[in-house]
Amino acid sequence: xxxxxxxxxxxxxxxxxxxxxxxxxxxxxxxxxxxxxxxxxxxxxxxxxxxxxxxxxxxxxxxxxxxxxxxxxxxxxxxxxxxxxxxxxxxxxxxxxxxxxxxxxxxxxxxxxxxxxxxxxxxxxxxxxxxxxxxxxxxxxxxxxxxxxxx
Ligand SMILES: [Zn+2]
Numbered sequence: 001x002x003x004x005x006x007x008x009x010x011x012x013x014x015x016x017x018x019x020x021x022x023x024x025x026x027x028x029x030x031x032x033x034x035x036x037x038x039x040x041x042x043x044x045x046x047x048x049x050x051x052x053x054x055x056x057x058x059x060x061x062x063x064x065x066x067x068x069x070x071x072x073x074x075x076x077x078x079x080x081x082x083x084x085x086x087x088x089x090x091x092x093x094x095x096x097x098x099x100x101x102x103x104x105x106x107x108x109x110x111x112x113x114x115x116x117x118x119x120x121x122x123x124x125x126x127x128x129x130x131x132x133x134x135x136x137x138x139x140x141x142x143x144x145x146x147x148x149x150x151x
Contacts (some may be wrong), residue, residue, distance in 0.1 A: 052082040077142040087150035
């Protein structure tokens with residue numbers, strides 16, 4: 001029982017990954033990250049297969065499709081925005097700079113990680129259409145973004 005999940009959660013049992021089927025260590029609540037595909041097991045089973053929900057950044061159906069193509073569970077820009085609606089705070093890295101996106105009641109705040117405000121948008125749709133870094137639309141450079149995740 002000295003093995004750890006994510007560095008701090010003791011392994012309780014091995015389970016079959018919900019996405020790729022590989023043996024996956026889980027804690028006593030059934031939570032754990034698959035070492036093969038990266039899917040965080042949903043301890044109560046897959047309840048919202050079309051939605052990006054905690055603790056993953058792609059939906060279950062998207063994860064299944066990516067794994068079937070031997071692709072990593074990397075969120076598309078649309079997945080990122082779905083995650084933003086769910087988690088309210090997301091982050092990503094571009095050009096060795098970390099960026100933060102926060103979804104608040106009064107809009108979507110887009111800034112660098114150190115708090116330098118870049119842009120404010122009224123809605124997620126506005127953010128998707130107009131968010132930019134320098135003169136490049138975020139939607140156009142998304143393939144070069146790394147480490148997109150919730151905060
Ligand atoms: Zn897996």
